[in-house]
Amino acid sequence: MTRYKTYVLFILCTFLQLFVPSIAQETGTTNISCNYKYNQEYTNDSEFRKNIEKIPSVLNSTGASENTFFNFSIGNETETVNVIALCRGDLILDTTRCQSCLSAAYEELVDKCTKEKESIIWKDECMLRYSDRNIFNIMTTEPSDTDNNDGNATAKNFGKNLRCLLDKLQAAAAAGTSEMKIATGNISVPQGTTFGLVQCTPDFSAQECKDCLGEAFGKLPDCCINKIGGRVVMPSCNVRYETGSAPFYFRTAAQIRGTGYILNLYLI
Structure with missing residues (x-):
């Protein structure tokens, strides 16, 4: 039987003010x-x-x-x-x-x-x-690559609030099952919204998923500091965030089927 697992959390973080485009940006990157x-x-x-x-x-x-x-x-x-x-x-x-x-x-x-x-x-x-080598059930973080949105984030505490969101998504994705390890969330304020998505291949343990995403987060400062969007891709996990009025993903948490944990986070 299909199950939906949606958790809405209200997390106290520093209030974030954003000056952003009116739509979320698609990188279209390969x-x-x-x-x-x-x-x-x-x-x-x-x-x-x-x-x-x-x-x-x-x-x-x-x-x-x-x-x-x-x-x-x-x-x-x-x-x-x-x-x-x-x-x-x-x-x-x-x-x-x-x-x-x-x-x-x-x-x-x-x-x-x-x-x-x-x-x-x-x-x-x-x-x-x-x-030709065995790649199954082996957590791998290289090769990796990064991309960023050219738009600059000028808001105070943008990076701090982004990390707050990503940390929550990291824990949520790791808590998924062998079928799906993904979490989506957003920071919603009147001036705009930063949407985030993190995902691991679901054949890893919760700790391995956390470790992979932790390494991915560690690459964000080099590629994406003060950028309104960024992406880090690795063989075993990936992270992406974009700022705008609509998410870059196509389903809300309540619509995603599966046994993974999908979170919507609203930072206030």
């Missing part, structure tokens, strides 16, 4: 890494390449109508392709969009990483990675 600190390659006529080409069909046949997280292997012991795919958790009610994102991610990944045995791509709504 980040790709081919063979990060890894030198294994394949040829176009190899069995490994043939197994890579099977990824889309396997994704389409592994419960796509019910899932936003996939992990599977293709091939024999010597030419195995290990695959992890993750869609943003708010797409649980729109798995067609999830599949479309993963299909586009696959095409871009094999186009850019033409011979590397270990590759990963992050898009706004999904992540896809594969390797």
Whole structure:
């Protein structure tokens, strides 16, 4: 039976004043890494390449109508392709969009990483990675990448209040289950709203999820200090925040199906 778990918390933090655009910004960013600190390659006529080409069909046949997280292997012991795919958790009610994102991610990944045995791509709504090495149940924070919104946050205590929000989301996402580890929330004030989303691949423990997100948060000052939006992507987790009048994700917490914990946070 489908269950909804929505928690609304009122958290006392420093009041935040924002001067922001009228809409939340979409980055539309794609980040790709081919063979990060890894030198294994394949040829176009190899069995490994043939197994890579099977990824889309396997994704389409592994419960796509019910899932936003996939992990599977293709091939024999010597030419195995290990695959992890993750869609943003708010797409649980729109798995067609999830599949479309993963299909586009696959095409871009094999186009850019033409011979590397270990590759990963992050898009706004999904992540896809594969390797000949075992990548299952291994918390991984590299390779990583960052993006930011060009708009500047001029409000006093912007960073402090953002961290307050992200810390709460970190704990909430880690409290999820083996099906979903995601949390969304926002800082809502008259001048605008900062929306946040954090997510881990759900095959990790609560502590591993916290640790991964902690490392992601640690990269925000270098990429995104005083910016109204920012994103850090890693193989095992990701974080994003944007400031505007509407969230960058497509479902409110009450609409997201699953057993993960989804929070709306209102800081006052």
